[in-house]
Amino acid sequence: MKTILFPTDFSAQSQQALPIAAQLAKLFNARLDLVHVQSPPLATGWTPVPTLEAASANADRLTETITAGFEQLRQLPCLQGVVVKTHLVEGTDVTEVLTQPTFAGAGLIVMSSSGAGGLKETLLGSNAEKLIRHARIPVLVLKNPQHYLDLRSVVFASDFTDVYDASMHFVHELLDGYDFPQLHLLYVNTLGRFTASHETQPRMEAFVQRYHLGVTSMTELNELEVEPGILRFAQTHQADLVVLGTHGRQGLRHLLQGSIAEDIANHAGMAVLTLPLQTEPVPMVLF
Structure with missing residues (x-):
């Protein structure tokens, strides 16, 4: 396995599984790809159409926020010594990652699930279930994970x-x-x-x-x-x-x-x- 995918929305819940994703990357000598799927802004009924300059400024701010989020993850101690690559994917659904040629060689998806509601209240809401349903590679779901996965x-x-x-x-x-x-x-x-x-x-x-x-x-x-x-x-x-x-x-x-x-x-x-x-x-x- 050469690549592990880790979808993130930068929430604390999604980050819970990151130490184990990093552990597996080290175990398999694999690259860890951090992926954020960003939906395009939706126009509402009475929202005035933004000017080109305003739309460009909003897009720049959003890109800066996402870049900062990736950088914060990169600085986490668990990722030290791990080859990490970050990706911003535009789309309305997290399953967009499954259709990207960039990730064609990935061997595993790691995601987090926590709380009484499980997948319904986690990482990317019901999108976590969609990944399980649609992925053509193994998907590892971790619920309230510890910092280390020990399989006995x-x-x-x-x-x-x-x-x-x-x-x-x-x-x-x-x-x-x-x-x-x-x-x-x-x-x-x-x-x-x-x-x-x-x-x-x-x-x-x-x-x-x-x-x-x-x-x-x-x-x-x-x-x-x-x-x-x-x-x-x-x-x-x-x-x-x-x-x-x-x-x-x-x-x-x-x-x-x-x-x-x-x-x-x-x-x-x-x-x-x-x-x-x-x-x-x-x-x-x-x-």
């Missing part, structure tokens, strides 16, 4: 029929960087989508083999709903990170339906990593 227990929740080939290299990098934390594979079985154990166990075993995960625990959990099942399991196993897959704007298939990944990122007390998925089915049996 990781829960990987899935139905194990999806393909993670595009992002599993990053997962291996992450696990290697933290000296192989304990990895728990979790399948949550519900009444609405029940799968017998003689099917789920081969799926999980094939998943371990396909992605060379080594020694892991494999758990099939019976719950009424997926989200609380994952959260309870993660809390019981003192997980430092929950890993989930997402199919993007089509939502999540199979085990993780609808906005489950976003809801878990919203409600989890620990870090949540979402991974973009492919649709090729994983073999159900080992050969």
Whole structure:
């Protein structure tokens, strides 16, 4: 991984995740790109049209404010020794960063979530959820983060029929960087989508083999709903990170339906990593 993206609106909430973004940049020897998306000013019904000179002056002041915000971030102790680049992206939506050729080589997005409302009241409001939904690279969401991310227990929740080939290299990098934390594979079985154990166990075993995960625990959990099942399991196993897959704007298939990944990122007390998925089915049996 060569580049980590860190969207910021310069608020205290968005800065909470910066020390961990810097930690990961050092761990992966990656550049940290600080990105601010600035919406163009909106004209209101009775606002007089500004003169060209006034509009230019307003734009200059805004640019100066953003430049000062970036400079304040650069001076933070956590960024010392990190290669940092700053970017101002014009647009009405934070997902603009996903379409910029400048960021085509990025390998991870790091963002902050805090407060009882989770993503709804954080970084860029509902835009944080949009990044989870639309990003084609891993997204790490940190809720009330400490200054250092210590991974000792990781829960990987899935139905194990999806393909993670595009992002599993990053997962291996992450696990290697933290000296192989304990990895728990979790399948949550519900009444609405029940799968017998003689099917789920081969799926999980094939998943371990396909992605060379080594020694892991494999758990099939019976719950009424997926989200609380994952959260309870993660809390019981003192997980430092929950890993989930997402199919993007089509939502999540199979085990993780609808906005489950976003809801878990919203409600989890620990870090949540979402991974973009492919649709090729994983073999159900080992050969």
